[in-house]
Amino acid sequence: MIREFVDRETERALLEEEWRKDGGRLIILYGRRRIGKTRLVTEFIRGKAGILHFAEDTAAQIQIRRLQEAVAQFFADPLLATLEITTWDQLLTYLSQKPLPERRYLVIDEFTYLIKNDPTALSALQKAWDTALAGSNWCILLSGSMLGLMTDSALSYTSPLYGRRTRDMLLGPLQLVDARRFLPSFSFQDVLKAHLTIGGIPEYLLKAGDYPDYATFVEREFFSKYSYFYREPYFLLSQEFRELKTYQAILNAVAVGNTAPGAIAQFCGMDPRHLYPYLGAMTRLGIIEKELPLLGSRRQGLYRIKDCVFDFWYNFVFxxxxxxxxxxxxxxxxxxxxYFGKRFEIFVRNEFARKIFWGYTTGRWWYRGEEIDLVAVREIDNGIVFGECKWGSLTEREARGVLVRLVRKAEHVRHEHYPNERFCLVAGGVEGKGRLRDEGFLVYDLADIEAAYTAG
Incomplete structure (x- = not known):
């Protein structure tokens, strides 16, 4: 199973760029749990000197004491280790007043545990930054997984750190081209199934890589009360929210197909007016997302679960x-x-179409009873692609039927700004795809997707 560090070249390059710049640097790195923040930080500080502190969800005084010990060890200052330091302000003042002739790092992993248990850590850091650290050789990196707390306390304009951070980085999931490297024994179809089930979360991919195929992985790690994923979404929700029953009901509603706010509220037995704060909170954390039609009416959006693990779990485990x-x-x-049909459509729009249709903005279109799975537009040549996605395999006759209906539906969407039209079909398998391509259609199946991602 793969253990080497995969991808993150862009993130590593940005961190190195910050390291090389003059003056103090204050970096905020955040992202959902299991996304690989700690591993990224570990790779970044390799070969460098500094202080690495792993925060824990414990009393502030214990946190202060542990970081005090780390600072004393770094500066070889036995006196500091014996001092009675009771506030973050005292500790950070000491840190800011120590001469530092060369670039060094201070990394606080799971910084949210510090501010959760003692919010004064933020104002203490602000004071130390403004008085000395901004002009020092410290490269400070604050990492956090509790996205709500990280956003509100460290990133918002009301935060004491607002305007002081030199870079913030939201770490996202891996794309399929990198995620598949964790699953060397899986067939490509199984790789894609895993991608549609757990997304590009490195820790989840490592777990899947312990198994020879997708079916065994899901059986052992989702459909067992002792499995890794059996309580995972519940744990992630409990880290962020208190009203778990309400959030669970909303996620269940969306997972089974209730995507309009009214339908979600009805499913949950809620007043629709009370629904939006919950939707907003989960949207902010990347659990769900609001989708608006491309080239359509944008007055009423629909909601879908963005995080694959939540979607799969609420479909099949909950x-x-x-x-x-x-x-x-x-x-x-x-x-x-x-489920795979739904997630495959999302994958095609968000990953595959952007890979093969360079420079296009992708989305989908719907109005009343009509829907087009993929709409992609490009300004430089006024081009537009209409596409349909099918998870299963199609005969040539079935594929032609899909394309004929697609051409007909496109009449509802046609826009004078995009006169250069093409029509696309993406499916698990397409019989006679060569003949359809000869007729001008863009046709792709699983073999074409594999070839695109094998090529990188």
Whole structure:
């Protein structure tokens, strides 16, 4: 199984750029749990000198004492280790007043635990930064996973650190081209299934890489009460929110197909007016997202689950917990094709189409009962691509039928600014795709997707 550090070249380059600049640097690195922040930090500080502090969810005085010990060890100052330091202001003042002839780092991993247990850490850091650290050789990196707290306390305009950070970085999931490197024993179809199930989260991919194929992985790690993912979404929600039952109900509603606010509220038995704060909170954390039609009416958006693990879990685990608890549930009894169809469409729009249609803005279109899975536009040549996505395999006759209906639906979307039209079909398999291509259609199947990602 792969253990080397994968991808993150852009992030590493940005961190190195910050390191090489003059003066103090204050970097905020944040992202969902399991995304690989600690590993990125570890790679960044390799071969450099400084202080690395792993914060824990414990009393502020314990946190201060532990960081005090690390600072005393770094400066070889036994006197500091014996002093009675009780506030962040005292400790950071000491740090800011120590001469530092060369660039050094101070990394606080899971910084949110510090401000959760003692918010004065923020104002203490602000004071130390303004008085000395901004002009020093310290490169300070604050990393956090509690996205709500990180956004509100460290990144918002009301934060004491507002206007002082020299860079902030939201670490996102890996793309398929890198994620597949974690799964060397999987077939490409299984790699894609895993990508549609757990996304590009490095720790999740490492777990999947322990298994020979997708079915075994899902059976062992989702559909068992002792599995890694059995309580994972619940744990992630509990780190951010208190009203777990309400958030769980909303996620369940969206997962099973209620995407309009009214439908979500009805499913949950809520007043629609009370729904929006919950939707906003989860949107801010990247759990769900609001989608607006491309080239359509933008007055009413729809909601879908953005995080694959949440989507899969609320589709297949949440509603089957009793059967899983009694060990009366198996992956063989679950029809996952509708789920894969939905996530495959999203993958094509957000990853594959952007890979093959260079320079295009991608989205989808819907109005009343009509929908087009993929709409991609490009300004430089006024081009537009209309596309349909099918998870399964199609005969040539079925593929032609899909394309004929697509051409007809496109009449509702046509825009005078985009006269150069093309029509696209992406499916698991397409019989006769060569003949369809000869007729001017853009046709791709799983073999073409694999070739595109094999080429990198």
């Amino acid at each position: 509603s089957h917990r009793q059967a899983i608890e009694t060990e009366n549930h198996s992956v063989d009894t679950v029809d996952m094709n509708p």
